[in-house]
Amino acid sequence: MKILIAEDDRETADYLAKGLTESGMNVTVVANGPDALFHATQQQFDAIILDRMLPAIDGLAVLRMIRAGGIATPVLLLTAMAKIADRVEGLESGADDYLVKPFAFSELRARLNVLIRRPATSAMPAETVLRVRDLELDLRRRRVTRGGSPIDLQPREVLMLEELMRNSDRVMTKTMLLERVWEFDFDPRTNIVETHISRLRAKLNAGFDTDAILTVRGAGYTIRTE
Amino acid sequence: MKPHLPRSTFGLAALASFALAIATILLGGIVYFVSHEALEQQLDHRIAAETGSLKAVAEQDGLGALAMAIARREDGHNTNGLGYMLFAGSGTKVAGRFDAALPRPGWHELLPFHDAREGANVAQALATPLQGGYMLVVAADRTPIDEIDRSILMIFSAAFGAMLLIGIVCAWGLGFVVRRRLGRIHATAEAIIDGDLSRRVDRDDVPNEFDRLAETLNRMLDRIASLLDNLQQVTTDVAHDLRTPLARQKQILETALETDLDADGYREAIRRAADSSEEILNIFTAMLRISEVETYQVREAFRPVDLSEVAERVADAFRASAEATGHEVALDVDAGATIAGDRHLLAQMCANLVENALRHTPSGTRIAICVQRQADAVCLVVADTGPGIPPAERARVLQRFVRLERSRSTPGHGLGLSLVAAIARAHFAAIELSDAAPGLRVVIRFDG
Structure with missing residues (x-):
């Protein structure tokens, strides 16, 4: 599992990277918008964890550009605020899920696992x-x-x-x-x-x-x- | 620098009086011109009429009779301000006392003549040729016209001067009064800036625009003061309510540090400390939610929401938990009660009301959730059969951090109902707490 973490807060990024690596995931960490955009468009990831506020290019802008580029990689948006408008804006910009800081690591991992569409072990969506x-x-x-x-x-x-x-x-x-x-x-x-x-x-x-x-x-x- | 109009009161008043003075000059000019022209025309008319009648005398009775008629008019002082001359073909004056040289035939605006009393002068004159080379001259003295012209000029000059003078005095006076009034407002504002928030702008006994301004400013200051009081209160409350879980957390951690525990003991201490942080975060989340809702920005995202569906969802969510604590959740909704709103906030509002009822009523209490469609409104009603809230305390429980004494021991941060009130306000809804006899009834009325 390859995960891209775009998070400018060093502590949060390390915490996420450590936890996900221990869960057996291959993690790439970037700390600003342009790097996030570069990696997201140059490599294939299974999921992207994107902070809403990133230096140079805002997380939401990165998200819109990724989606405009036709990249459908699942994106989990992180935000420091639980604002209703933020949530709507995030989902409208193409985020697949949304998590408000602070969060438990187990919550993030659970959401990430659900986002990553593994080969169906249960049912295809078309099945009844x-x-x-x-x-x-x-x-x-x-x-x-x-x-x-x-x-x-x-x-x-x-x-x-x-x-x-x-x-x-x-x-x-x-x-x-x-x-x-x-x-x-x-x-x-x-x-x-x-x-x-x-x-x-x-x-x-x-x-x-x-x-x-x-x-x-x-x-x-x-x-x-x- | 770009020239601009004056903006001070003095400047504006001075400009206004200057404009008035200019208007006076213009008016004077027009009056002068019109009256001057009218007088000249009148004079011309008189000269022409007199010339006509004398000419008729000459044609009927001959030049001798004309000379006689002129002499008669002059002797009888019956000239009406007119002067006469009759010249022979040779240029010799044969009749009339008017003293001027032989003019060319036709009209003369300014014919020089010699006045016996005033010396050299000018006159309006008409020279008319008669038979046999004779020339009749009828002239009128221009002195009356000049005199009237002069007095008009005098009057308007005086008026212009007076206008300027009055204007300057008024401008100064007006500027003084306005500056003094504004000075008082200014001084009040300065005092408030320096920290005296209780200062208010002085009021007059009689109503006027300054007084109205002062009144509005004072109301604004009252509003700001009450907001500041509220802020102060909330800050104190936040500090107080955060202190308790923070102190508990500190105590748990310090005890764990000082005591030798096994791994499970430490884990338990960490878990309890984490629970305290959770509680602190919950307070923050609730406060942020309230302040977000209170900015009313959420209104921009309002969509039609089926309140009946929201109530059903909330009732469904809480029913099982309510039954576990011996409560009963009853649902009675009119179908399709649609309002404009935010479905998440409305669900939270409804959930908070139900949770509030669950938390503050004993086992065996029935909680009824109703959505009623009325002619001009949709009502969400959450009523319980619990102990209710005394009338005096009903308004207070909607405020932040207010927890009634008997619920101090139960968990909660006293923000649930204030969030309900904030969400209701954001939805233009009225909230009313009443006695459900027994119990508490909360009615949220969305006007259609």
């Missing part, structure tokens, strides 16, 4: 049925079965399961699920995700020995393919 191990989700009829027996789920529980199944083997964090299932861009102080996961888990696990959803401590939830 998602299959992970003994779980099946009929995308059109919104029906779920485990080991062939139907499971009665609420619409939003199906949505949450769909997110987990589409990203099987990758960790979905609480904030990612909040964003994708309920479209909440804020962090409620109530344990919404935990409660919903435990309900979903109870419904999926009834009558089975293995846990359908795994909790990754300090990070989030995942569904394993094996």
Whole structure:
């Protein structure tokens, strides 16, 4: 996995580079806009972590130029401000995801993993049925079965399961699920995700020995393919 | 340097009076010209009429009769300011006392003559040839015209001078008054700059434009003072509310440093310290969100939002957690209640209200979320059956960092409802806290 990190804050860049290298990724670090633009256009990366504020050429401008150049590499935008307008602007400029500083490394890694489209282990987008191990989700009829027996789920529980199944083997964090299932861009102080996961888990696990959803401590939830 | 018009009060007043003086001169010139022309015409008319009547006498009764008529008019002092001369073909004057040389036939504007009393003078005259080479001259004295001309000039010169004088005095007076009034405002502003924020501009007893300006300035100063007070208050509150988790963090870390712990013990201490940082960051996030919403820039991104769908989403999100703590979440929405807004902020507003109800009510409380479509408005109502808020404290809980005494022990930073209030204001919505008998009812009314 080749990752480009464009971040002018030395400490953040080192922290990211160290963490990602330890996760087995090949990391290139640049500290300004022109370098980011040069590397992004000259080499093939699996993902780009781009700080919104970069010297010489602003991160957003770099992003627009990369996209205008027809480069579709997934971009995770980092920002120091949680401004609503910034978020909209970032996504409109072609960012695939958006993370506000300060963030936990586990959050960044989880988002990065979801951004990097690995050869599908679960389902192609065009398919109408998602299959992970003994779980099946009929995308059109919104029906779920485990080991062939139907499971009665609420619409939003199906949505949450769909997110987990589409990203099987990758960790979905609480904030990612909040964003994708309920479209909440804020962090409620109530344990919404935990409660919903435990309900979903109870419904999926009834009558089975293995846990359908795994909790990754300090990070989030995942569904394993094996 | 580019020349420019004066901008001081004195300069403007001086310019205005100078313009008035110029206007006086112009007016004087016009009056002079018009009256002069009218008098001349009148004079010409008289001369022509007299010439006509004398000519008729000569044609009817002969030159002798003409000479007689002239003599009669002159003797009887019946000349009406006119003078007469009758010249024979040889150029010899045969009648009339008017003393001038033989003129050429026709009109003469300024015919020199000798006046018995005033000496050399000029007159308006008409020389008319008669039969037998005779020449009749009727002349009129121009003195009356000159006298009127002179008095018109005199009057307007005096008026011009007076105008200039009055103008200068007015300009000076006006400048003095305005400068004195502005000086008072200036002095107040200087005092405020030097730190005395309580100073206000002096007011008059009678209404006038200076007084209105002073009133507006004072209101502006009141507003600034209240904003500063608010800022001061918020700064103090922020400092106070950040102090608690920061102090806790410091204490956790120091204790861990001073104590010999095993790896798990240290990990636990670090985890607790990290939780404190999380709490501090949450306060910052909430504050930044509030100040962002309060700038109203978010309005630029407003789109039609289905408030019913937002309420359903929020109810769905919180229902499971609410049931886990023994609360009940009920949803009653009119379908398709659409307003202009920011769907993320509206979801956060609704979520904050529900969370607030969850946090401050005991187990067994029912929380109802309603979206009502009315003729001219859409209302979002979140009501609980909990203990409610005393009427006196309802307005206060919308302010930043305000936490009622009985909720001091529960987690939270006192910013949830102030964010609700800020989001409501950004959406031009009115927020009202009332008694749900029992419990608290929050109504957010979006006027359509």
